[in-house]
Amino acid sequence: MDSSLLADLNEPQRQAVMHTDGPLLIFAGAGSGKTSVLTRRIAYLIQQHNVAPYNILAVTFTNKASKQMKERIASLVGDMVARDLWAGTFHSVCARMLRERGDEIGIDQRFIIYDTDDQIALVKESLKELELDDKTYQPRAILSRISWAKEKLITARELRSRSEHKPFDRGVAAVYKLYQEKLKLANALDFDDLIVECVSLLKDSEAARAHYQRRFQYVHCDEFQDTNKSQYELLRLLSKQHKNLCVVGDDDQSIYAFRGADIQIILDFENDFPDAKVVKLEQNYRSTKTILNAAYHVVKNNKDRTEKRLWTEKPDGEHIVLMETPNENAEGAAIASEIRRLSQSGDYQFSDIAILYRTNAQSRAIEEQLYRLSIKYKIVGGLRFWERREVKDIVAYLRVTLNPNDSVSMRRIINVPARAIGSTSMAAVNQFASQQGLTFWQALKRCDEVGLPARSRNAIAGFVKMIEYFQASALRKSVPDFIKDVLETSGYLADLRNERTEEARGREENLGELVSVAKQYEQREAWQNPVEAEDSEGDDPFADVADDLLTDYPRELGSFLEEISLVADIDSYEEGANSVTLMTLHSAKGLEFPIVLMAGMEEGIFPHMRSFDSQTDLEEERRLCYVGITRAKERLYMSFAETRTVFGCTKRNPISRYITEIPQSLYIPVSMRPSALSNSIPAFDPDTRRTVAPPVPRWADVSTPQPKKLSPQAQIDLPFKAGDKVTHAKFGRGTVVQIVPDNGDAKVSVAFPSPVGIKTLMASFANLEKSA
DNA sequence: CCGTGATCATTTTTT
DNA sequence: ATGATCACGG
Numbered sequence: 001m002d003s004s005l006l007a008d009l010n011e012p013q014r015q016a017v018m019h020t021d022g023p024l025l026i027f028a029g030a031g032s033g034k035t036s037v038l039t040r041r042i043a044y045l046i047q048q049h050n051v052a053p054y055n056i057l058a059v060t061f062t063n064k065a066s067k068q069m070k071e072r073i074a075s076l077v078g079d080m081v082a083r084d085l086w087a088g089t090f091h092s093v094c095a096r097m098l099r100e101r102g103d104e105i106g107i108d109q110r111f112i113i114y115d116t117d118d119q120i121a122l123v124k125e126s127l128k129e130l131e132l133d134d135k136t137y138q139p140r141a142i143l144s145r146i147s148w149a150k151e152k153l154i155t156a157r158e159l160r161s162r163s164e165h166k167p168f169d170r171g172v173a174a175v176y177k178l179y180q181e182k183l184k185l186a187n188a189l190d191f192d193d194l195i196v197e198c199v200s201l202l203k204d205s206e207a208a209r210a211h212y213q214r215r216f217q218y219v220h221c222d223e224f225q226d227t228n229k230s231q232y233e234l235l236r237l238l239s240k241q242h243k244n245l246c247v248v249g250d251d252d253q254s255i256y257a258f259r260g261a262d263i264q265i266i267l268d269f270e271n272d273f274p275d276a277k278v279v280k281l282e283q284n285y286r287s288t289k290t291i292l293n294a295a296y297h298v299v300k301n302n303k304d305r306t307e308k309r310l311w312t313e314k315p316d317g318e319h320i321v322l323m324e325t326p327n328e329n330a331e332g333a334a335i336a337s338e339i340r341r342l343s344q345s346g347d348y349q350f351s352d353i354a355i356l357y358r359t360n361a362q363s364r365a366i367e368e369q370l371y372r373l374s375i376k377y378k379i380v381g382g383l384r385f386w387e388r389r390e391v392k393d394i395v396a397y398l399r400v401t402l403n404p405n406d407s408v409s410m411r412r413i414i415n416v417p418a419r420a421i422g423s424t425s426m427a428a429v430n431q432f433a434s435q436q437g438l439t440f441w442q443a444l445k446r447c448d449e450v451g452l453p454a455r456s457r458n459a460i461a462g463f464v465k466m467i468e469y470f471q472a473s474a475l476r477k478s479v480p481d482f483i484k485d486v487l488e489t490s491g492y493l494a495d496l497r498n499e500r501t502e503e504a505r506g507r508e509e510n511l512g513e514l515v516s517v518a519k520q521y522e523q524r525e526a527w528q529n530p531v532e533a534e535d536s537e538g539d540d541p542f543a544d545v546a547d548d549l550l551t552d553y554p555r556e557l558g559s560f561l562e563e564i565s566l567v568a569d570i571d572s573y574e575e576g577a578n579s580v581t582l583m584t585l586h587s588a589k590g591l592e593f594p595i596v597l598m599a600g601m602e603e604g605i606f607p608h609m610r611s612f613d614s615q616t617d618l619e620e621e622r623r624l625c626y627v628g629i630t631r632a633k634e635r636l637y638m639s640f641a642e643t644r645t646v647f648g649c650t651k652r653n654p655i656s657r658y659i660t661e662i663p664q665s666l667y668i669p670v671s672m673r674p675s676a677l678s679n680s681i682p683a684f685d686p687d688t689r690r691t692v693a694p695p696v697p698r699w700a701d702v703s704t705p706q707p708k709k710l711s712p713q714a715q716i717d718l719p720f721k722a723g724d725k726v727t728h729a730k731f732g733r734g735t736v737v738q739i740v741p742d743n744g745d746a747k748v749s750v751a752f753p754s755p756v757g758i759k760t761l762m763a764s765f766a767n768l769e770k771s772a
Numbered sequence: 773c774c775g776t777g778a779t780c781a782t783t784t785t786t787t
Numbered sequence: 788a789t790g791a792t793c794a795c796g797g
Contacts, residue, residue, distance in 0.1 A: 089787070092787095420774090611784090
């Protein structure tokens with residue numbers, strides 16, 4: 001067994017695996033086999049050192065990463081053994097510890113988790129109560145400040161005391177305080193609280209501290225460069241007794257400073273743990289020399305990094321292709337046609353290809369062009385399922401059923417669908433509640449005592465009755481059945497059906513999807529978590545909550561809600577289906593693809609405008625670029641558009657500075673544009689931030705040779721010409737009258753039968769299909 | 773109380 | 788461009 005665990009490891013990797021006792025810092029460059037080392041190390045502990053899996057903790061940032069880790073460890077040591085290993089995200093680990101032991105610091109273990117929308121709602125409420133103006137105190141800004149404080153373990157009180165000369169922080173501190181009270185009242189914790197409260201638990205409860213410190217003989221943390229102060233504190237507390245803290249990270253891939261990740265933590269680790277062993281993994285097993293070279297030349301421009309350079313035994317590989325296009329539609333078209341070419345060559349499948357961009361908004365133009373060429377794609381992120389209105393509404397019903405004191409969810413649904421409980425009634429009930437010192441829910445139940453017209457009182461009484469019915473229903477029904485019950489009984493579905501719009505149809509479908517998600521959950525749980533499962537990472541977060549707390553408590557519903565509170569976009573990403581993957585550069589971290597296309601390599605897009613005035617932010621963006629480049633195994637494309645329409649107005653962006661940092665010998669510029677300007681590729685002048693012609697233009701032709709003057713049709717690849725019959729989704733069949741080129745797109749005039757008449761449509765939006 | 777229309781701000785990244 | 792919020796009138 002020993003030999004198989006260590007067999008195919010290189011020397012530093014082997015050292016990392018075999019250094020079991022004492023703190024260990026592994027600098028793991030991109031593609032250096034980091035996950036492999038981490039999983040082998042854990043397997044090694046179990047098999048060679050007879051450590052019980054129960055005594056090992058592995059923390060990651062995404063569910064996907066932890067799931068993957070569990071699977072890989074299971075394949076090394078067997079399912080039954082791996083079951084007892086505790087592997088999860090920071091948030092899920094903390095949530096679980098708080099469910100087990102939260103009562104020791106006064107947390108009701110049935111707490112629910114508030115997401116960003118809920119948080120915003122709560123901040124708005126607080127602002128109103130404090131009579132603070134939401135223009136000077138924008139809820140988002142307040143919230144991010146509160147979050148900033150929590151990540152640094154700064155309490156409302158501390159924030160206030162250090163805000164002497166900072167009027168904004170004074171306001172924030174006031175909101176922070178009230179916000180926390182409201183959370184408490186709703187028996188809710190926000191994302192940051194999960195960590196913060198867990199740290200409190202370990203600090204303030206002797207018993208809990210002793211329990212967990214004894215238990216966790218070995219603590220591991222993946223993506224350590226992304227940890228913030230509170231998370232680091234948690235790791236230190238957990239590993240304090242046995243002092244076996246193993247962290248893996250890469251300062252060059254730190255891209256989450258905006259949400260509190262502190263790169264300094266990994267850089268200071270050796271100071272905090274003077275006896276730490278440090279291992280550097282610098283051999284890359286993923287990318288070609290060209291790609292690695294490019295990545296290095298970009299990231300080396302950062303000042304705040306430890307110098308290191310990855311190397312590989314792989315060949316030089318293909319040149320990077322740099323594509324210039326007139327606008328974002330043409331960029332999408334160029335990407336799409338290149339993807340088609342690659343797949344037709346037979347060397348690559350769609351699933352080998354990823355398109356990465358800085359912001360989600362960029363995906364639309366690309367999607368349209370992929371769709372045009374019938375290239376299958378899937379998107380990670382963007383409009384998320386769990387954030388859709390209808391889904392959130394129904395989830396709010398579930399939450400209220402579980403916990404009627406969840407004020408945010410209550411407000412959300414009390415009049416959705418409309419049941420004649422408007423703001424006047426709400427205000428009255430609210431006032432009554434604070435007068436009598438009641439919760440909102442208690443006040444609702446006693447609405448007869450509120451001075452309201454009978455009509456309103458009846459409406460409220462009906463609502464209260466409905467919720468009470470749901471509470472009973474939840475106890476005897478399975479989660480999916482219960483959700484169906486809610487959909488019907490609340491009238492939500494009926495309301496939706498009445499709308500008879502395309503949009504409502506879509507919403508209805510999403511709700512159907514919600515039911516099937518619940519079904520899947522139910523099946524998975526039943527299969528994975530036989531009733532006795534005690535400490536298996538079987539994901540019933542209520543497994544350890546004292547039984548007396550749970551009488552009359554629909555625990556299945558509770559754990560379902562927990563699971564869906566902690567999902568990330570990337571968690572739903574699965575390899576397999578043969579389609580191109582589109583996602584943000586952030587989501588791409590940790591993944592790899594034979595072919596990567598990075599779109600929108602322009603100043604203002606990437607680096608994003610918002611980072612222009614901060615050196616730190618620009619360096620973070622640069623690391624993001626590094627992450628993007630190093631996702632590629634074989635071929636890398638970068639594209640930029642000469643003009644781009646953002647917020648409805650068209651801008652001209654200079655080429656990204658990061659491209660200019662890549663040695664010219666590594667890439668081949670390609671112009672997808674017929675205009676005269678295309679004779680020179682713009683180069684970035686760091687002084688003026690403008691593009692200038694390079695000294696020696698080096699041109700290669702596009703894969704399919706382009707004529708000097710491209711007809712607009714060919715340029716955007718329209719499958720029809722004047723005189724052809726086409727079909728439009730709304731207007732039906734018509735005849736193309738005229739095609740006028742329009743800056744990489746085309747205006748197409750189509751004659752439809754009356755009463756529609758002649759319409760002029762933008763080709764890229766109209767989705768015209770040629771018909772016989 | 774509810775729906776409509778106007779105005780407005782918004783878009784970086786996410787557990 | 789799109790979506791959210793707000794003011795007004797039914």
